[in-house]
Amino acid sequence: MNKKKGGKIAAVIDIGSNLLKMRICQLRKGEIVTLDRLQYPLNLGHEVFTGGKISFESLRELSSILHGYSDIMAEYGVDQYKVVATTALREAKNRAYVLDQLKIQNDMTVEVLEDSQEKTLIYSEILAGLQTMAPQKMGNALISYIGAGTIGLSVFDGQNMVFSQNVPMGALKLHDMLGSIQEETDSFYVVVKEYLDSIIGRIRLPQPEGGFESLVLTGNEIELIAKICGIEPENGRYIIKAKQIKSLFKEIRSLSKEKISDRFGIEEEVAELLYSALAIYVRLMQFVKADHIIAPKVDLWFALMKQMLIPKSANEYAEHVRVNALSCARAMARVYNVNEHHTENIRKFACKIFDKMKGMHGLDRRKRLLLELASIMHDCGHYVNAKEHLSSSFDLLKNIDLYGMTAEEMLIIAYIARYNEYDVPNYDGLEFIRIREPIRLVISKLVAIFRLANALDKAHKQKLDDIKVRLDKNRLLITGESNENLYLEKWAFEQTAPFFKEVFGINPELTIKSTMI
Template structure:
């Protein structure tokens, strides 16, 4: 019998169970169940979720567990998204679910949620389709947007303008379809002004995903395929015009969709209609991949999923580089610092004990460390820290972003101390990681302190308990020696090693 796994998802407007198994290199859905709940309405409107609703959640989860047991499911992963994440009583909700059902709910942070879906979509999308593209994730609470130009991920945005959230804000206008659409369009104007500045030229392709995609595809008679449905722009425009003029009740009757679902769908259609103005293709790709599908793929195909994660890291580096460029950083200098830092990291694998993911965090730190200088050169490390903690970096979750920001805070030679709230707020494990990565970054910066390409080659080796860095050049390196002495203190303190730079002549 094939291994069967299950995903329980606490979404903003319903609870979902999906049971799946392997079928060649795809996930085959064996069964799926859903139960409508008011999580999003309560969380977005009241800031909290009532205990009556929590009790209902627990009863539904128990039913899901019974169904999973009947299928002989061997592994269950339970996840929650925006509604639970933003609820002020989140901790009590999770505790009650654990006590009453035995299930540990994993609350995905915003970046983890959108990354899980987007990297799965990217893995099945041809290079041609993503060369110039706008990726849109329609959520109940948030709309996530990725911008790709010349096959590079240049920007990402997460906007709190999901369909359910907007509906909660303006539901009193529902009686008048015209007023409802107008007030939402006006409310969205500042969001799209920001996007217009970031997307000066129109992109080719629009790729849309989200839980409402199947409904939109059906309303527009989209052509269905394995990974994507193809929706004609003219069909969407016709449907949207009808939806905004007739109102939710008429649309519900015409398309045989529950009115509550239409009330959430209409704001999403308004958002999507506006976003389509940034693209030119006559056909829009609607992704059939949902969050639960991507999670099941990771559970059933861990090896293949690791390859997808690794491939997606290239987009993370592209995103970080785009941010650095936007903040006026010298990309050539960044490249030199990154190159030295990564070579040191690779030569010290046995000493730092980290793997490829931490290597990526070091590289992103090297790229972003000086962005605070865009605001003010004085105390720029703190400015970099504050800026990075508020950035959207493709493929980086909230925890990783804090690690990167703290490494950047210490990039300039300062020694981390428990007296610093920035350092002290981290867990013991994270403090050690920050110190190890910052130590490498500090000496990499020392070697490149002149911000000029002085070296033909930089080579690193470990010998007799010492890190030797060989600089091939005919130029004077007195400045680098001075900087290296000042910035190698943390390295000695963290690794218990001496590091030295050695000049080599050019052959």
Template sequence: MSAPLPEGRQPKPPPARHVAVVDCGTSSVRAFLTEIRGAEQRILEDLVYPVDLTPGFTGGKLDRAAMDGVVQAFTGIRSAAESYGIVDIRAVATSAMREAANSDVLIESLRQKARIEVEIIDGSEAARLYFEALRVLLARCGKRLSGNTLMIDVGGGSTCVSLIRQGKLVHSVDEHYGTIRLYEQFRELKDSTDFAVTIDRYALGAAHMLLGRLPEGSVKHLVVTGGEVRRLVTLLTPQSLGLLESLDPVVVTQWFERMQPMTPQQRADACGTDLFGAARLLPAATLIRHLCAISGADRVLVPQLTLRDGLLADLLPGAHGPHYLDSQHLLAEARQLVTRYGGNHDYADNTASLAVQIFDQTRNLHGLGERDRTLLEFSALVHDIGAYINVRERHKHSMYIILAADIAGLTGDEQRIVAHIARYHRRSAPQAHHRDFQALHRRSRVLVSYLASILRLAYGLDVERTQRIKKIRCEVSRDHLLLHVDRRQVALERWSIDGKKGMFVETFGLNVKVIPREGE
């Protein structure tokens, strides 16, 4: 224990850390050069470089001028960062770069010319970053959002949708609805009144789709972010200066209806911006009004946050960094997948419980850590969701669903591991001709073999799906793993385990036997 400080003397402040976070979007590259001292952040510079990556929306190739503009932007950020002595730079790119056919060429150019590694993130990682940014902002405001919160970021190329339930991120999806994307889609109409009408109709369909894909349950809070959304707040409530402002959908609707019959120049004059900037406000405004009308929300909360705030949140003390959510958040997402695909929660929870009991009691065999335990528990919860498509091949369909799902808080490798653990919970073990399995990294293949072997045993102990066995005690005795259960009649469980233990025997070199409560 450290000695108490002399009276009147202040504790020494934590050392400062200087970092840069960069977001490469559709129309700009933006960076925060930041000083982090403990939990406090101070923006040293807020850099903005205009770019044009709209060709990426069509899956087309970015031309040389577009790529040169991005390289110049990142080179400028590197130079500015070095002037502060910053070497720690975290940079991400979103939908436009993700969809461009030649994005790999641009990423390599940035690595060589600007000496910055850029990660193209998917929608689930973007959702996690916005969620982390919101958590930091709410803590700073001393506020808490209870119940179901729907958080939507309306970007230039896509819209990121997240469902937060009791403080946990349980569902996320990325939709191809963006302010610049819509402008490009309907630009032939931009000089006619059909432009606003068409965007309005398109937004109505998008709102129905966004809300229709949500898990059941009413939404208590609607949180909407994005550059155009923040501009709407400034335009419609100019006195708003707080970190978390409220926007009235009635006011938004009235504004949109005033803008609708105007010419592009009249809109630009009314909004105090250029033609392009005014046109981009329309998709954001009409999506908000339709979301509120369909969901019944009487107001929209608009936090002053960006993707860069999420990147900074990953760098605060205690944060785990990119692609990470703790086990409670991940398991909440897993349970939401079970609900979405009509699974039996009692069965899923009990299978997961049995699996982690075996994992915990066999640590000397596998030597795995807590993150691996979470991956096993996640896999055990969702292993049966493929039955939603077809019962006979459900293990393969489970793998397909997991790989296709937006799961925030897992890296790409972890998502593939979870999918393979679910795939191998029944039927054949991994084979040399299973290309997807063989494509995994060696460590990932070993991890799948370990965890799928354990999941098979848990799966084999609930043939009736009645949770008859809830507790087990594992004992390693010579060349056997003995599963002690609190039941006398275990003939069915023995038959089941005999048919499912093969992968465990091959992986760990131990036979498996079920032991009833009072011996034989």
């Protein structure tokens, strides 16, 4: 097989919970064209969700199929490829051994996507596809991706995401957890409903005034559900009436997997997932008044493929994450009654210092985003405990889901928000010893910048509307104009300056000019 004429060829291999998939594509005249598509059934999810580990038999099978995929990539002349894994490998206790063996046996580096990374890539494609719909038709929407092992939930306000959370419960995991009860009762669907109520029903979704206008659901089973309902896709999406989903679940909810398999001509393993997926869909429909669901045809591979074949799309995706992460952070801060004027002031000051120090800190724009997010949410802890608000902010931020952020990034954000003019990171402290050295260094740099910015609005009264920042040899000169009393801010600034100098070797100096003529 010769390399096709045209642009570069790329491949994405997705090690999923129940399927190993590969897609090979080429860029032709600005369009991504599929050259080949393969998939192979695996039981990784079953093994991990029931036993916690991937067996070596499954690992050998996985490695063997990947060797075959490598041969096919070579035949096509693939220029670059990416191998990703999701829930099954993410939750496997022996993940390190599996990744090591795949590197040794197949010379493949597998990127295990975190929940937030996987869902955000999918959400970006969902929103790109929904842009063709009129905004007034879309309105406020609950958007959910139902995977094999997790459910992603996000709230869209018509412009941006304002909430994002991942639930450790997917179609396959739900079946593996409760499947043993099915043979014991004819009312298994009641057990499933009660269990989903105890998980999904307790999530505090930010309900827009008047409720959600749209429900956007997608996942591996959506095409099968649409096919059973006799729905054809339009403009890359299915529009399925809510009553059709409810009717279909009512039809199968008391049936065994064998009977579901016979009725629809599908494999029993697929029948199990169909049951679980429908149960989750019906539960999510309780959040929304809409009489239909919008089900886009999206997949993880396309978002990854686009970033490889269309270079500018990587920057577009980074901007998508930035805008929506900031939107979610502001929405969350409002829940905890923060002073938005104060936090936006701090964010602006912190960014100015960060940008001017670019040649000194060596941090990228993603780290700048972490600084922005910490600035917006740093006062959330006051809602919990005014006496220990710094510790409360730390505990809150390290444990929440924020659009597009990894667990490690949320930990960095929590640490940035953890320190004020009295406290600095302690490298010898137990909490810091557990963190990798490069991350400790990132935290220290961002904390130094944040503390300086935070000091400039210590009274929370925005006495300084703006600042000018200039780097002069070993001095960072910060200048502001105000006719108000800034003795508190100057004191706080002096308290934060020594740590800044310790981290960067630069002495920050604050000059306030009077606005009086």
